[in-house]
Amino acid sequence: MINTPQIKIRFDEEQLIPTERIFHFTKENIARLKLKANIEAGTNKISSMQALCTHLWRSVIRSKQLDSHEEVNFVLCISVRSRLVPPLSYDYFGNAMIVCGVTMKVRELLEEGGLGKGSLEMYKIIALHSDEKLKSQYESWSRTPNFVKADSVANSNSLVISGSPLFSIYDIDIDIGWGSPVAIRSGSSNKSNGKISVFAGKEEGSMDFEVCLPYKILEVMGNDPDLNMTDASTWNLDPLQPSSLCSRL
DSSP: OOOOOOOOOOOOGGGGGEEEEEEEOHHHHHHHHHHHHHHHHHHHHHHHHHHHHHHHHHHHHHHHHTTOOOOEEEEEEETTTTTTSSOOOTTTTOOOOOEEEEEHHHHHHHHHHHHHHHHHHHHHHTTTTHHHHHHHHHHHHHHSOOOOOHHHHTTEEEEEEOOTTTTTSTTTTOSSSSSSSOOOOGGGGGOOOOOEEEEEOOTTTOEEEEEEEEEHHHHHTTTTTTTOOOOOEEEEEEETTOEEEEEEE
């Protein structure tokens, strides 16, 4: 027999393959959040998406119990198709997006009026991307090209979101023998710690947010009274993956 030394393997929980939880927001609650964010910010420019992103961001911060002086990041992928002059045609084939982000202090987001503050910062960073700015960025990239890597935008204090509720498969009248679509979900290549994917919900005007984080954080979020605007029901999506949860909000 060969005696081998005992090797202790330690895993950083933040680096483990995360679990995911689906947070479903109804049309009525989305409208309520949008109104609240605009009132807090004293504007009427904040979109439903910006209000929802900030709403989830605040819940993640509360669930992680981060220090009030820490900085947190929310990374966005925004479409530039309609921002270019002239705009890209509807049938343009290829990616037309750019990555940008919002950085704030924890206390700014969690204090009174934090929903409006965070949502307004998202609106501002997106609004900055005019035709002139985009073309300047593309020209700069062509001179000194660089590629964004996932690990360069994701850390324990960052969230990264992609997808859009505008891409709905429920309105497509196609049946290949499986019946009508039940839900939209992402594959394993789109799952990493801090990754959020957004999809159109089954009901008109609703949205599904697939949030990938450590299990204990998702559990706390599921019980967050500020996130759960209505009584949330939770169930397993797949008996083979008991850590995949869905909350209806």
